[in-house]
Amino acid sequence: MQSGTLDVVGIGNAIVDVIASTDDDFLAKHGMNKGAMTLVDEMQAEIIYAEMGPTLVNSGGSAANTIAGIASFGGRTGFIGKVRDDALGTEFRHDIVAVGAQFTTMPATSGPATARCLVLVTPDSQRTMNTFLGASAGLGADDVDAELVRSAHITYLEGYLYDAPSAQTAFHLAAEIAHAAGRRIALTLSDPFCVNRHRDAFLQLVNRHVDVLFANYAEATALLQTDDRAAIVERLRTLTDVAALTFGEDGSLIVAGDAAIEIRAMRLKSVVDTTGAGDLYAAGFLFGLTHGASLHDCGHLGSLAAGEAISHYGARPQTNLRELAEKSTFLPSGG
Amino acid sequence: MQSGTLDVVGIGNAIVDVIASTDDDFLAKHGMNKGAMTLVDEMQAEIIYAEMGPTLVNSGGSAANTIAGIASFGGRTGFIGKVRDDALGTEFRHDIVAVGAQFTTMPATSGPATARCLVLVTPDSQRTMNTFLGASAGLGADDVDAELVRSAHITYLEGYLYDAPSAQTAFHLAAEIAHAAGRRIALTLSDPFCVNRHRDAFLQLVNRHVDVLFANYAEATALLQTDDRAAIVERLRTLTDVAALTFGEDGSLIVAGDAAIEIRAMRLKSVVDTTGAGDLYAAGFLFGLTHGASLHDCGHLGSLAAGEAISHYGARPQTNLRELAEKSTFLPSGG
Numbered sequence: 001m002q003s004g005t006l007d008v009v010g011i012g013n014a015i016v017d018v019i020a021s022t023d024d025d026f027l028a029k030h031g032m033n034k035g036a037m038t039l040v041d042e043m044q045a046e047i048i049y050a051e052m053g054p055t056l057v058n059s060g061g062s063a064a065n066t067i068a069g070i071a072s073f074g075g076r077t078g079f080i081g082k083v084r085d086d087a088l089g090t091e092f093r094h095d096i097v098a099v100g101a102q103f104t105t106m107p108a109t110s111g112p113a114t115a116r117c118l119v120l121v122t123p124d125s126q127r128t129m130n131t132f133l134g135a136s137a138g139l140g141a142d143d144v145d146a147e148l149v150r151s152a153h154i155t156y157l158e159g160y161l162y163d164a165p166s167a168q169t170a171f172h173l174a175a176e177i178a179h180a181a182g183r184r185i186a187l188t189l190s191d192p193f194c195v196n197r198h199r200d201a202f203l204q205l206v207n208r209h210v211d212v213l214f215a216n217y218a219e220a221t222a223l224l225q226t227d228d229r230a231a232i233v234e235r236l237r238t239l240t241d242v243a244a245l246t247f248g249e250d251g252s253l254i255v256a257g258d259a260a261i262e263i264r265a266m267r268l269k270s271v272v273d274t275t276g277a278g279d280l281y282a283a284g285f286l287f288g289l290t291h292g293a294s295l296h297d298c299g300h301l302g303s304l305a306a307g308e309a310i311s312h313y314g315a316r317p318q319t320n321l322r323e324l325a326e327k328s329t330f331l332p333s334g335g
Numbered sequence: 336m337q338s339g340t341l342d343v344v345g346i347g348n349a350i351v352d353v354i355a356s357t358d359d360d361f362l363a364k365h366g367m368n369k370g371a372m373t374l375v376d377e378m379q380a381e382i383i384y385a386e387m388g389p390t391l392v393n394s395g396g397s398a399a400n401t402i403a404g405i406a407s408f409g410g411r412t413g414f415i416g417k418v419r420d421d422a423l424g425t426e427f428r429h430d431i432v433a434v435g436a437q438f439t440t441m442p443a444t445s446g447p448a449t450a451r452c453l454v455l456v457t458p459d460s461q462r463t464m465n466t467f468l469g470a471s472a473g474l475g476a477d478d479v480d481a482e483l484v485r486s487a488h489i490t491y492l493e494g495y496l497y498d499a500p501s502a503q504t505a506f507h508l509a510a511e512i513a514h515a516a517g518r519r520i521a522l523t524l525s526d527p528f529c530v531n532r533h534r535d536a537f538l539q540l541v542n543r544h545v546d547v548l549f550a551n552y553a554e555a556t557a558l559l560q561t562d563d564r565a566a567i568v569e570r571l572r573t574l575t576d577v578a579a580l581t582f583g584e585d586g587s588l589i590v591a592g593d594a595a596i597e598i599r600a601m602r603l604k605s606v607v608d609t610t611g612a613g614d615l616y617a618a619g620f621l622f623g624l625t626h627g628a629s630l631h632d633c634g635h636l637g638s639l640a641a642g643e644a645i646s647h648y649g650a651r652p653q654t655n656l657r658e659l660a661e662k663s664t665f666l667p668s669g670g
Binding site for chain 2: 056
């Protein structure tokens, strides 16, 4: 490709996070499934918002967080996702453009409002999410900017988007465009409940199209219908080229061909909010992968970025990840 | 008063903060006065927003931050301030009601948008603020809920509001209502540039109406036209009953009658963003003052709350100040 070549283009939900701290009683009272992402309609979102505490608002969305993380490492990025032409949509656009990402998706001018995710953080630093998908679910094949996808070494797909039917079509189209241009496809499984909702479609997508897979243990278990770690690893070897299997504070395992590389988790300071840990792990990993790092160093860059994300409220980095990485030994030379 | 009695009602700008980290070059390029608050019009606000980095958005406003802090200590609070009926106005209302404050001011249904403050945080943790006052400047005497003011032991006035002419009238009305009910008036001078803009009006207000005055050294210098600390202290003794003079990381000095009490600053962990340090100092102080604490302990509760505020982005507390205070020795028994 020409000089416009990007490292990673993300395709995902265009969501603004609305974050409040809460307690277990609040989750119980509202019948919320701790640690999970639940889809809600606009009315439910309004009810939860009215009852939750004072909020911090910043742009979110799993793949968009990953893109912001890659940009913070100094990577060249793009993003495809749907907002409405409203105040939250303007905020989402500002924030993704401000990190330097190319964002060409046109906002919807009618229909539901920009997506928001009500994030409730309990004292154990776990986040429980209630997402109103709104305009984001309107993403379709027409929104896949073929030139943007072709220009990126890796196109990164957000599993959550499988909850929006037209987005499934967009995923497959993007994967075909990318592979036709000799590029790679990465996917995050996003959430065990989401995997359960779309297991067969996910298996088919991974099998046909995915070169790099991100999953935590619960998501891998949901996909492969086994909680036996050895069995999961063996299945992943055959399903995809590279799989990064994450285990929260127990680190991660990178499976590629015959190799299985153990990576430890990193903690920068006290854990405040685990929102974005997985998204930022993927950011460090994909930045490394597109800059010639070994899989071992990709994993450590992922741990580093995840460690930063969990040290404050909100998923996107508040520290320059490039500067953080330069203090480590994992940054590829010239990368 | 009946059971509805409140500790503190704040009257101030109803502002949403839009916070980004930046560097000194950005401030220089835009001719910004580091550490100061500058008023901008909506067009200038749009231009700065378009060029600033990814943002965190949360409710702000100096007196509103103080009210949120007092509520976090467990105090009973109210707030008077003007938003518009737009998305940011809804966010401001949600957040002040969510902390438990009584907020009865009607939103404007026409005219300028809800106020926002673009906060730029440099690596030295200083914040430089560009404020579009919008709907907030429309606060007038009609918005002063006399019953709310009468019900509060202390009515706390935000000096920044002096930039809005109709708000000056509202201040004097609130002060007269409060004093007629045997209540006390507190004032923060807010900003040295604001004091310079309205010096005579401030001197008259302090002399006539203010029982408790908050000022940092630069603001006191601007008000009293001397930078001699001993001279400032002597003038403050005659101007008001209690004055809390703050010196940033060098702590504060409480002047009351013949007494002058030195209070040290507190630092909980590393300093991230000094936005809200003064607002939260006032919160701790006023919570103490309305709960029978000694002036010494009021000062230390102020330092404690300020120390929490500067440990993260954003001015409002992210930790329960009540729990923090319970670990200290400064909380009055039964308070």
